[in-house]
Amino acid sequence: MEALNANFDLSTMFFVNALTCALSTLCFVAVARHQPHGPVRTSLAIWAGGNALLALGFVLLQLPYGPEGFPHLTLWANLTVDAGPAMGLVAANAFFGRPARENWPLGLALAIALAQIGYGLSTATHYDWVMMLLGCLTRGSMVLATARVLWRHADAEQRGPARMAAMFHLIWAGVLALRIMVLLDGDTSDAALEASSIMGLTARFMLTWVIAICLLWMIARQLNAQLIQHATRDPLTGLLNRRVIWEAGLARGNRAAAVILLDIDHFKAINDRWGHGVGDRMLVMVARQIAATVREDDLVGRIGGEEFLVLPAATGAEQVATLAERIRTAIAGATLSLDEGGTLQCTVSIGHAQGQGGEGRWDRLVAQADSALYTAKRDGRNRVVADATPEPRAAVHQNARVTPIAAAVRA
Template sequence: MAIQLDFRTLSLTLMLFSLVFGLGMFAYSREHAKFSGIRTMGAGYLLIGGGCVLLGLRHFIYDFVSIVLANTAIIIGVVLIYRGLFRFRGISLRHERWLSTTLVLVLAALMYVYTFHIPDVNLRIQAFSIVFAAACLIGATGFLRHRESHNRMAGKMLIAMFLLVSAFFIFRFFRSFYEVPPEDFMNAGWLSALAIVAGEFLVILSSFCTIWMASDELQDELSEIARIDPLTGLYNRRAFDECCDIEFSRAQRSGAPFAIIMCDLDHFKRVNDRYGHHVGDEVLRRFANTLKEHIRKHDVVARFGGEEFVLLLPGKDTEQGLEVAEKLRAKTADTQITIGDDVCLTLSASFGVAHYDSSDREWSAVLHRADNALYAAKKQGRNRVVDLGTENQSVQAEQMLSTQP
């Protein structure tokens, strides 16, 4: 049996799409409560579906319900879709709320007038088309002003979707002036059927792009988690290696200097042995905060392992790196760490500094020199900053190793 794609059949398909995607959005929002706006979009889909049901019941229920309420519900659904998308992406569009409210009220008033006071199907088509187009333009404007949307394919697709749907309804608006007014909206012609298809396009693509963006965000979070030390919130060694790869490539191209500082807390094992690992963990967190708070925004600090930390200072040579390290050493020594009522600690840290040299074949050579300098700081009594230089460092390191008891 062939299915005739008349207005009622298309309305039924849009209703089914809206119901499925609406309930799907509610379920997704429940499982991923961190994403705001998705529930709002789900409500928008359900309103569109409900409006389509009422439209399909034309001649079977009151005209106020099947015309005024049905078309108003659909427009409110569109408003909730782009409003949910705005909340999801953190978009704030000036005057959006009163513009959206005005559109809904204007449509409801025009539908009422053109149904009961000036009955005219063509006027209702024109009113609905221009309001729908305006609503889609608001959605497109929000994403066009949101710069991040231009860098993501899903954002570009949403912009294109809103603009295409808006363009279709503007075309429908002007086309209606040249058509014979239909006696019955259920037989209003192919443009009205395509309007239902445009609604399906809006529902399907907006939900698809939303889930796509949510998946991208979750993937970015997982990638970031893989780069972060869970105890201190600093970068881990993997992330530090990636930053050093980038900085080393830049240094090779432009000759720009960079310095690496390695540091660790002195006698940290005594803290763990005396007070327990919970106190030791808190000490590491406090020390990590000290490092983060006293470096530049574009400097990189990472936990290298245990109580050892490493810093990457782009644009700084050894002398400048020594200044930074000394400031961090002094700040650490002057900071009293109080944990609860029983623990009050004053700790110190040792620092080794090295900088990029044009003869370095890889950035790990700089790290190796900084590590040797840190070892020298420990050997010389701790709570100090050491730079062994580039040329004589390996010799000094060997001498220190040979004198180790």
């Protein structure tokens, strides 16, 4: 401790940490300014606020205290520093979209802070080991809670940097635990307390940048995943967009391939009667029914207004026909709740085709499925029709009763 105290001055470490936290605040603010409103921007703003509070607390700890300066300044400065890790917990939960109840460790921090206030107001001592102990307990509990959130709730894209940030939070918690052990060791002289503070501030200085870099790396991975999402997914339904599903079909090459095309029946009537908002919700409902029905290896995309395309992994005629019928049945049985009361249903017409891949084969395969879809529409809708075969009746799956869209509204 004495060697550490000889090389570092407490006031200097306060200044260095204040500067470091201020710079990391500016980094978070700069990144947040270019983000749309959402969890990422909110979490960046909270992380920036937490680092700003740390910087402010370190500045306050350098001001004069006592009767000639500001009474109880050390107490309020330490509470300001303690608020920084607490905001870090809130920011981590906001980033991962966790509910507000996940911030329950703040209750523990508040209880310790109240004890710290009660004790601090009763003493004018600048360096008091009880106050320092309570501060370490507050920060340690928040740092551990933040590490837990970062470790448990990151998805595959964020997991690497998030868990690295969690590990450095654990190191920070370990340093605070070491300080607590030093404080409980029995030596509460000013020199020992100052050396303990310098040890904590030195570790905090090194960890500030490492944690900030890990968090910004995690956010960069999240933004990259969002860019990929925007480039490959339909913004309304979340299915693959036309370009991606088309390229996937072309990539089948000379392998056997199958195509299922489906179109919502009377969709224009839905938009005209109920409005485009209900129409959009209907598209989302249909997309969810398709995604829930297909197999994991099947690809699903939205290729037009109310038209969807499925690329089944299994390309046998019977397998494709069975899958198409399952999709039709699932959509026909789904209901959409209306804001004004009642429910709305819809049906789909489906055409499918299968064959060998090859040069130009993909376009012909889609054209054959589209022709079968046209036949399903012409023959009454709400049915599955296969590409033209010598025995077309064997490839048709039809409801016993075709329900018009007007009959789909339930009071």
